[in-house]
Amino acid sequence: MKFFIDTADIAEIRELAATGLVDGVTTNPSLIAKTGRNFLETIAEICEIIPGSVSAEVASTDFDTMLKEGLKLAKIAPNVTVKVPLTPAGLKTCKALSDQGTEVNVTLCFSAAQAILAAKAGATYVSPFVGRLDDIGEDGMGLIGDIIEIYASYTSITTQVLVASIRGPAHVIAAAKMGADVATLPPAVLKQMFGHPLTDKGLAAFVADWAKTGQSIL
Numbered sequence: 331m332k333f334f335i336d337t338a339d340i341a342e343i344r345e346l347a348a349t350g351l352v353d354g355v356t357t358n359p360s361l362i363a364k365t366g367r368n369f370l371e372t373i374a375e376i377c378e379i380i381p382g383s384v385s386a387e388v389a390s391t392d393f394d395t396m397l398k399e400g401l402k403l404a405k406i407a408p409n410v411t412v413k414v415p416l417t418p419a420g421l422k423t424c425k426a427l428s429d430q431g432t433e434v435n436v437t438l439c440f441s442a443a444q445a446i447l448a449a450k451a452g453a454t455y456v457s458p459f460v461g462r463l464d465d466i467g468e469d470g471m472g473l474i475g476d477i478i479e480i481y482a483s484y485t486s487i488t489t490q491v492l493v494a495s496i497r498g499p500a501h502v503i504a505a506a507k508m509g510a511d512v513a514t515l516p517p518a519v520l521k522q523m524f525g526h527p528l529t530d531k532g533l534a535a536f537v538a539d540w541a542k543t544g545q546s547i548l
């Protein structure tokens with residue numbers, strides 16, 4: 331499973347890229363607004379740090395403008411993936427961009443029916459939002475299972491399932507068990523995945539016992 335990080339914060343991206351565990355980045359207008367920085371410059375900077383897919387989302391909602399925005403975003407760097415919303419105009423834009431070889435991430439997916447449409451439109455990635463579904467009492471991970479099952483029934487479907495709106499390591503584990511292609515993690519969730527109290531306790535004991543030997547490896 332590929333790990334993307336769901337942030338537009340350059341400092342966080344640099345810090346987590348250094349772990350060697352980050353395959354890509356997803357951003358959205360809310361994450362860009364949080365940085366207070368220029369959108370196009372921020373995407374260009376992220377693309378230099380991370381060689382993998384960097385999702386940059388269109389801002390308009392009509393086809394003509396979305397297409398123009400998508401074409402402009404795609405020119406920023408070869409690793410830009412244009413992100414469009416799962417609307418009729420968004421899927422039309424997805425089809426137009428993917429037909430000419432541009433990677434597209436279809437976002438705001440909340441149903442299996444929508445995911446089928448995204449695949450038909452040639453999406454590189456579909457982003458179902460598991461946390462937001464859980465928030466309204468629906469089954470976010472159940473949707474991931476449904477989409478994976480449907481896509482697996484057709485060898486012609488190449489759209490990758492990108493699990494988004496992840497709230498914690500449990501979502502990542504569930505996504506991995508289902509064989510999801512990608513999980514986009516808020517930085518805090520990736521950091522949580524490293525931790526276990528028994529790891530900390532065990533390491534402290536090893537360090538203390540090693541000190542008693544008086545030896546040095548180097």
Ligand code: G3P
Nearest residue numbers: 336358461462494495496
């Ligand atoms: O970037 C899309 C998605 O991951 C947003 O998640 O936490 O705003 O529901 P969230």
